[in-house]
Amino acid sequence: MRLGAFVNDATVRSVFYQAVTFVCVVGLIWYLVSNTITNMAQRGMSAGFDFLDVSAGFNIAFTLIPYREGDSYFRVFQVGIANTLLVAVIGAVFASILGLVMGLARLSTNWLIRTLARWYIEILRNTPLLLQIIAWYFGVFNLLPLPRASIDLGGVMYLNNRGAYFPAPVAQEGFALTLLALVAAVAGAVVLHIWAKRRLRDTGRAFPSGLAGAALILLLPLLVFLASGAPLAWDWPALRGFNFRGGFSVPPAFCALIVALSIYTSCFIAEIVRAGIQSVSHGQTEAARALGVKPSRTMRFIILPQAMRVIIPPLISQYLNLTKNSSLAIAIGFPDLVSVWMNTSLNQSGRAIPIVAMTMGFYCAVSLGVSFVLNLYNRRILLRER
Template sequence: MSTPTTNPLLRAWYDKETRSVIIQIIAAALIISFFAYIINNAVTNLAAIGKDINFGFLWQNASYDINQTLIEYSSTSSHFEAMIVGLINTLLVAVAGIFLATILGFLLGIMRLSSNWLTQKIAYVYIEYIRNVPVLLHILLLYGVILNALPRPKSSYNLNDTFFLNNRGLQMPSPEFESLFWVVAAFLVGGLAFSLWFKRYAKKIQDATGKIYPVGMISIGAIVLLPMAVYFLIGSPIVWDVPALKGFNFKGGIVLRPEFIALWLALSLYTAAFIGEIVRAGIIAISHGQTEAAQALGLSNSFILKLVVIPQALRVIIPPLTSQYLNLAKNSSLALAIGYMDVVATIGGISLNQTGREMECMLIVMAIYLAMSLLISSVMNWYNDRIQLVER
């Protein structure tokens, strides 16, 4: 009988690191085997009813219209183009929702800690109401309010004969760029690059001497004021297509449709309630001694919040904030309830019903949401690593 010290298999098993690798290999093999069984079973069942896995349908005519398109599309376009339109619509509402929810969430979190009783209670009531009602109900409620409370196109709310708000959306002028616009774009890019450089330079000077430069004002000048001055100096190289009422609806310009507005606002307001509590918890997690030390140095409350509290609180806020961003992006799939043509409504809805390729369509939709979630997670993890304390 062999002893553990002479048998190579037992010797490998009793080694901690080797045993860990063996267990991981076995676990990976079991997971791969499970998915292989599921996939093989699906392929076999599809073959039994005369179907196979084939993505050739993507190049067939879609034969349906989409009410909101940011790229050229018609009913004669392919299912692949319909998928791209749906993907762009999904990304649009996800990015816009994350942007608005972040701003509102931080404001709510700060309001919850306000010493003003009314401000604190308003934020508290809002958060408790919003996050205890399902997001789908918020979407349907806002959609119903927009359709029924706003006037018809002929009675639109009119801002300077340029912007028109009605129950068919918000009509706005659309830009048509002329040949010299590249000059303005070049100054804009240059302003962005200068602002990033100047921010690092100002921080280096502040760390070395304590001198504080007005980074915000200088950045606004470089990114906004300078390109605007160049824009007017070279003769305004943008022509605006202003919407005009023709018949029963507006023609020209661009329109933010009620479906997009309702979905965007509902997801933003819903997610902001959770972000507000995350921000409040992050700020509370910072020792009050940090605030007292900053007050002893003579810093104002706004500078204390900006330079002392928020930078430290972000290390607590970012991980759960990432989860809320992911939830918002995935909740955008509820767009189907109000007819907003996102990736679920296009390739996962109408295209699926027309082609009967349920397996292929669902795989595409799942892959898109997986890629989108991994991208958000990667960006937030990168930012989280940047703001972590560096041990010396």
Template sequence: MRLGAFVNDATVRAIFYQAVTFAAVVGLIWYLVSNTIANMATRGMSAGFDFLDVSAGFNIAFTLIPYREGDSYLRVFQVGIANTLLVAVIGIVFASALGLVVGLARLSTNWLIRTLARWYVEVLRNTPLLLQIIAWYFGVFNLLPRPRESIALGGFMWLNNRGAYFPAPVPQDGFETVLGALALAVGAAIAVSVWARRRLRETGRAFPAGLVGFALVAGVPLLVYLALGAPLGWNWPALRGFNFVGGFSVPPAFCALVVALSIYTSCFIAEIVRAGIQSVGHGQTEAARALGVKPSRTMRFIILPQAMRVIIPPLISQYLNLTKNSSLAIAIGFPDLVSVWMNTSLNQSGRAIPIVAMTMGFYCVVSLIVSFALNAYNRRILLRER
């Protein structure tokens, strides 16, 4: 009887099934790894990482960090990571801002704005991202004027078929102090924002924390900058011969990739924002209107904070998708991680297993970090029952 009761115990059975599943998974992984290593040894191939110190011997057109042709494969991996993260961060910022605007436009009472926003979402999100990247690259940025006929935007940016050119900052002695003042100003702005929220909860009196924070972040570093005699120079791009020299430039492939990723992802973010706002009861808006709260403050302080509880979970997926979709840059020749590492480095070194493993590990780590950060924020804003 005791043995039968032990066998029929639900907890015991659950532990047994989990142990069997775990053992099966470990056995399968061990078989695949050992079989792969044996097959590679038979063919004289190596699965080690000793090639990382070997000179890559090829050039990379666009690098965010210093790189030379004689640098190692490990440096190539770092360059690919830096380029991929640059595209992902800029794309996330632009996609979030554009998605918020389009999502609010989808709820506009103006028929024209609402219709344009709806067609924007429906057309672009139902077009393959790869086609959009190719269209922006070959149909827009490659058709820009030649360098001698560049399009000047505001006197600080020039566009042509070889990319976008900006003035590059050149820090001078004392600029570290300005950066320190900026860090202190940001910390003070955050402290003011926290204090203003606590004050609003306790007394019901609002404080212009946004304006004060902006004044701190913009004013304090500026005063320090002027007091130190403007310790920052600028290297302006100038047309020399058939192209610009000096300054900072980005290739057309980068511009096309960022624009396509931002616009495509913004369509999904817009629908997430729209759904989140519509999940908040209309009575919240009516109550705010009855109390005389301005529509802008109603949206900012009443509707959006509640909608964020619905927006954040699916927003995580869109940020992860944008980061992983940046690998489509290989179609237009932008040197992201997949292009310089999974393509060029793999073909030259022949080390498929370690290169694929390192690439998968990078995307996995980035995805976990983004998920952890946004999930932590989501837990902080969740309603807690008492």
């Protein structure tokens, strides 16, 4: 009886089945890894990471961090990561801003604005992203004029079929003080915003923390910059020969990728924003109107804070999709991680397994990191039942 009761115990069976499943999974992984290593050894191939110190021997057209042709494969991996993160961060910022605007436009009482926003979303989100990237690259940025006929945007920016050119800042001695002032100003703006929220909650009196924080972030570094003798020079792009020299430039592939990713992702973010706002009871708006609250303050302080509880979870998925969709840059030759690492480096070195494993590890790390940060914020804004 005791043995029968032990066998029939739900907890015992649960532990037993989990243990069996764990052993089976570990055994399967061990079999696949050992079998792969054996087969590669028979063909004279290596699955190790010793190739990372070998010189790559190829050039990369666009690099965010310093890179020379003779640098190692590991440096190529770092360049690919930096370029991919650059695209992901800039794309996420632009997509969020554009998605918020279009989401609010979808709820506008103006028929024209509402209809234009609807068609913007419906057309672009139902068109393949790869097609949009190719269209922007070959149909827009590759058709810009030659460098000698570049589009001059106030002498600050130049556009041509070889990219966009901007003046590059060159820090002088003493510029570190301005950077420290900027960090202190940002920290002060955050503290001011927290204090304003507590003041509003405790007394009901609002304080323009956004405007005050922006003024602090702009004025404090500017005053320190001027007091330290303006230790900053500018390297201006200038047409020399057949192209521009100096300054900072980005290739057409980068511009096309950013525009396509931002627009495509903004369509989904717009629908997320619209659904989040509509999830808030209309009684909240009516109550605010009855109390004489301005529509702009109603949206900022009443509707959006409640809507964020609905917006954040699907927004995480869109940021992750944008990061992974940046791998489509290989179609137009932008040197992201997939292009320089999974394509060029893999073809040269033949180390498929370590290269694929490192690429998968990077995307997993980014996805888990973004999910962790946004889930922390999501837990903070969840309603707590008492």
